[in-house]
Amino acid sequence: MLEMLIIGGGIHGVHLAHCLRQQTHLTHDDIRILDPHIELLHEWRRCARNCGMKYLRSSSVHHIDIHPFSLRRYAALPEIRKDTNFIAPKNRPSVELFDAHCRMVVDDHQLESLHIKGRALELHNNVEYVSVVTAEETINARFVLLALGMSEQPLWPTWATRLREMGVSVDHVFDPGFRLDGLRADGPVGVIGGGISGGHLSLKVTEQLNAEVLLISRKEVYVSNFDFAPGWIGPRYTEGFYRSPIEQRRQQIVAARAKGSVPGDMKLALDKAAARHQLTCITDDITDAKCQNGSALLTGRQGRYECQRIVLATGFVEKRPDGGFVNQAVKEFKLKTAACGFPVITPSLQWHDRIFVTGPLSELQIGPVARNIVGARHSSSRITAALKK
Structure with missing residues (x-):
């Protein structure tokens, strides 16, 4: 044993x-x-x-x-x-x-x-x-x-699941069957999710494909060099966390995570790709999606976006x-x-x-x-x- x-x-x-x-x-x-x-x-x-x-x-x-x-x-x-x-x-x-x-x-x-x-x-x-x-x-x-x-347990928005069922090329970056080196497109590629995975993915696609990338996220991409404040690694913040009742700890964890952020070097790289017209950063919340001639027509609160294929970088459930x-x-x-x-x-x-x-x-x-x-x-x-x- x-x-x-x-x-x-x-x-x-x-x-x-x-x-x-x-x-x-x-x-x-x-x-x-x-x-x-x-x-x-x-x-x-x-x-x-x-x-x-x-x-x-x-x-x-x-x-x-x-x-x-x-x-x-x-x-x-x-x-x-x-x-x-x-x-x-x-x-x-x-x-x-x-x-x-x-x-x-x-x-x-x-x-x-x-x-x-x-x-x-x-x-x-x-x-x-x-x-x-x-x-x-x-x-x-x-x-x-x-x-x-x-x-x-990759997170799939409801609209993305429906879009895939319609026959549009929709993948999640963390799906077992997805391979970035096999990604092909000659039209706009929509990357959904503005955190570090979305940033990495967008930059890689601009290098790999001769296609425009739309990086669409619900809030504007912001800079945080780490996933959380360094004080969480040692006693500065954790002492108070340990004193908190279990019921309050989940709220503290959610508040402490720099969700949707990217390191400073990545933000600079994204800005440079945008200046070269390889990348467009869009702040919008996608609420609906339709199949149009095999491509995706995404509808957000701020506008509509056409993409030949979609790759989700929406994290995990x-x-x-x-x-x-x-x-x-x-x-x-x-x-x-x-x-x-x-x-x-x-x-x-x-x-x-x-x-x-x-x-x-x-x-x-x-x-x-x-x-x-x-x-x-x-x-x-x-x-x-x-x-x-």
Whole structure:
């Protein structure tokens, strides 16, 4: 029987597996990562590739290794050193560098050998251990760590779903079947969503296609170099957050997130593309859409826009990630949830004596940074401390 089964092989799951092996009594044979994809970090790579991301939004000290300066040291190796490895502010790493560093950590610590390819279907409470049912087998573990992301629940506006049913080319940048390098159009491409994914995508499409891009967002694109104020990483804001009742924490998380914002360098790049007449930034709320000669005719509160094809960068549905089994587990284990549906957990990130969480599921303890790489690092410090007791 395993000591720890981690469900989810993304940034959080891989970082936690690495930390548990290095910082607790758990050995290689004690830990496994259950993930349905061909390799660990597959979904992170797919999402980064599909939106055309070149640089991360997080700083160089946020990565999957343990030592905060591991990425900087890796970048300084003669065969890795490049002027383009980092960008201001806070030495944000390139996707190329970050991904290469991830591969180095996974390879050096044999983390891929922990990977069980499969998807959790049910969790069962056996008091002294948890049974995780997959299509292929049942895996028993003393503890389970839920490291689920949001990538399986992209947000589709109702009008976009209808438009796709009419035969118009409509994709979501985070849909499993979407490939940015396969995007083709000789007419205007509508990118819906003004946050960092929409910005990355718009710039990549202007590079890749000889077609005008309409970047349409409900509010004007604004600058915020990070997803949240840096004070949320340390005690400046989190002390007040921890003192707040659970019922108030969701409001604080929503207010703290710089939703729809882009870093300063991206805003400059968008403005330059607009000056070259490759890109038009439109602030409008799309309320209706029709198919017109195979293209999309979008109607907003401010005007009408014709696009040959649409790519949504509308983010994810803001609900608790389920992974196909969490609703069942809530009933089976009688797990407590807040009004927003997210777990009510201990400071050690335990939802149950046998179940730990990280990522979005840990938001009501970790705060607005929970989904980010720094959130994975906060989770690892709490969970490893709990297992050392």
